[in-house]
Amino acid sequence: MGPSGSGKSTLLNMVGMLDTATSGEIHINGYDVTRMNSSMRAEYRLKHIGFVFQFFNLFMELTALENVMFPMMLSSHPFYEERAEELLEMVGLKARINHLPSELSGGEQQRVTIARALANKPKLLLTDEPTANLDTKTTKEIMELFLRLNKEQRQTIIMVTHNPELGAMADRIIHFRDGVVVEE
Amino acid sequence: MSAVVFYAVKDVKKNRRAFIFITIAIALSTANIIILNGMVYGMTDDLVERTIETSAAHISIYPNEKDKYIEGLGIKEQKLESMEEIIAYSPRLSSGGALSYREKSKTIKLLALEPSKENRVTTLLGKIDSGETLEANDRSSILVSYRVAEDLKAKVGEDATLVFENGNSKVYRIKGIMRSGTAMDLNTVVINFDEAAEHLGLNNKASIVLVRLSDISFSGEYKNKITRELGVQKVKEWKQEVESILSTAETFGKISSVINAVGLFASAVSVGVIMYINILHKRRQIGVMKAIGMRDSQILSVYIFEAALIGIIGIIIGNALGYAGTKYLEAHPFTDPITGDMAPRFYP
Numbered sequence: 385m386g387p388s389g390s391g392k393s394t395l396l397n398m399v400g401m402l403d404t405a406t407s408g409e410i411h412i413n414g415y416d417v418t419r420m421n422s423s424m425r426a427e428y429r430l431k432h433i434g435f436v437f438q439f440f441n442l443f444m445e446l447t448a449l450e451n452v453m454f455p456m457m458l459s460s461h462p463f464y465e466e467r468a469e470e471l472l473e474m475v476g477l478k479a480r481i482n483h484l485p486s487e488l489s490g491g492e493q494q495r496v497t498i499a500r501a502l503a504n505k506p507k508l509l510l511t512d513e514p515t516a517n518l519d520t521k522t523t524k525e526i527m528e529l530f531l532r533l534n535k536e537q538r539q540t541i542i543m544v545t546h547n548p549e550l551g552a553m554a555d556r557i558i559h560f561r562d563g564v565v566v567e568e
Numbered sequence: 569m570s571a572v573v574f575y576a577v578k579d580v581k582k583n584r585r586a587f588i589f590i591t592i593a594i595a596l597s598t599a600n601i602i603i604l605n606g607m608v609y610g611m612t613d614d615l616v617e618r619t620i621e622t623s624a625a626h627i628s629i630y631p632n633e634k635d636k637y638i639e640g641l642g643i644k645e646q647k648l649e650s651m652e653e654i655i656a657y658s659p660r661l662s663s664g665g666a667l668s669y670r671e672k673s674k675t676i677k678l679l680a681l682e683p684s685k686e687n688r689v690t691t692l693l694g695k696i697d698s699g700e701t702l703e704a705n706d707r708s709s710i711l712v713s714y715r716v717a718e719d720l721k722a723k724v725g726e727d728a729t730l731v732f733e734n735g736n737s738k739v740y741r742i743k744g745i746m747r748s749g750t751a752m753d754l755n756t757v758v759i760n761f762d763e764a765a766e767h768l769g770l771n772n773k774a775s776i777v778l779v780r781l782s783d784i785s786f787s788g789e790y791k792n793k794i795t796r797e798l799g800v801q802k803v804k805e806w807k808q809e810v811e812s813i814l815s816t817a818e819t820f821g822k823i824s825s826v827i828n829a830v831g832l833f834a835s836a837v838s839v840g841v842i843m844y845i846n847i848l849h850k851r852r853q854i855g856v857m858k859a860i861g862m863r864d865s866q867i868l869s870v871y872i873f874e875a876a877l878i879g880i881i882g883i884i885i886g887n888a889l890g891y892a893g894t895k896y897l898e899a900h901p902f903t904d905p906i907t908g909d910m911a912p913r914f915y916p
């Protein structure tokens with residue numbers, strides 16, 4: 385948690401290896417990921433990291449099902465279509481699997497994003513202000529989904545948020561200010 | 569289906585308007601190249617074919633360097649007749665002259681030939697626009713090219729005075745008006761060989777002898793054989809006769825290659841710009857691709873595959889358009905007042 389510009393999203397992007405650190409090292413599961421080349425980082429992201437963005441960032445030309453299938457096609461998952469259907473059912477969108485993102489509400493789009501992020505069973509789910517564009521009711525539904533994933537599937541989730549109420553649901557909170565951890 | 573191909577196809581479908589535009593640009597530039605090349609080669613073929621048909625035959629025998637005419641025509645004709653692959657020959661006399669009709673007069677090129685022999689070598693006497701062609705032993709008639717007839721406002725069946733280059737003159741009936749589709753149409757008058765020889769005092773002489781072989785591929789071999797056996801120095805194959813046409817066509821070919829290259833470059837630039845703008849709009853999409861674990865090479869492959877797909881579709885459509893355009897122009901050829909109809913050919 386922390387105010388705008390404090391470095392929360394930058395940290396998340398570095399953990400997700402989308403940005404590279406100007407100095408220092410990042411260790412995930414014992415690996416120094418800063419030493420990985422571009423291909424290795426992509427492979428690591430594909431298999432071990434899932435992203436959920438503030439603006440959903442679905443592929444607008446793909447249906448909900450295809451959006452969820454796509455990372456599994458990249459990792460050559462043998463039953464990508466069946467698993468994508470299961471994931472969409474898990475996030476409560478079984479009836480909407482053949483809809484394009486433009487035909488879905490914000491909450492539905494975010495649930496598709498979560499299903500896509502979970503496609504390759506990642507070790508880490510990185511979420512950047514995932515409820516910032518959602519109304520209170522949908523925010524609650526999405527947070528319940530995250531909590532369920534965390535408790536039932538033991539999914540590690542790192543969430544960036546401004547919202548102290550959402551922060552209060554976490555097991556561990558790190559406060560940032562001007563790029564520095566100020567409280568843990 | 570690989571993830572890259574899957575995504576590229578979906579992306580093309582989603583952005584179909586931009587891609588249709590690019591495809592049209594590629595198709596038009598491909599069709600343009602096909603039609604332009606077809607025009608150059610088709611016109612060359614037409615001209616070469618017409619020249620062989622009407623004035624070059626397979627082999628042409630000319631007078632020796634110092635002579636104006638081929639001497640001893642009778643003996644030479646006998647020798648030509650004895651050669652196995654020669655199926656026909658036609659001696660011609662060419663000279664200058666003038667044709668007068670009513671108050672008008674025009675300088676002409678006089679071409680004298682023997683219809684019975686000429687018809688076995690070329691199709692020249694069949695190129696009649698109106699009236700009838702010259703028949704064997706018809707010494708009282710002439711054929712005039714359509715430009716001469718137009719200039720003199722002369723019509724078939726009327727009488728005109730032919731003035732030979734030695735000053736002799738005689739009145740002939742215009743039996744037919746010719747249109748050969750060659751430069752001959754500008755100012756030629758055709759007359760019976762013996763009639764011209766008599767008036768010009770050119771007994772047993774010819775300006776040129778055209779030879780037709782059983783197969784055009786023997787022309788090289790027979791050129792040497794005729795040179796040797798007839799004791800003549802200047803014998804040309806059809807290829808040498810159409811050399812100027814071929815070299816002109818080559819020049820046109822080079823010009824059309826430059827036009828094609830400029831067209832291709834312009835098309836490539838416009839396609840490149842459209843695709844670049846298209847990809848610029850997809851920066852966020854590329855970011856998401858990276859986030860879900862696509863390698864840089866896979867992301868690049870998506871856009872290369874899209875470009876290849878559009879390129880292939882554009883080229884296929886362009887080929888179809890080029891084929892249709894060429895066939896249409898072949899059926900509706902360009903008419904040139906001097907050279908006649910010109911049509912492109914389709915060269916796949």
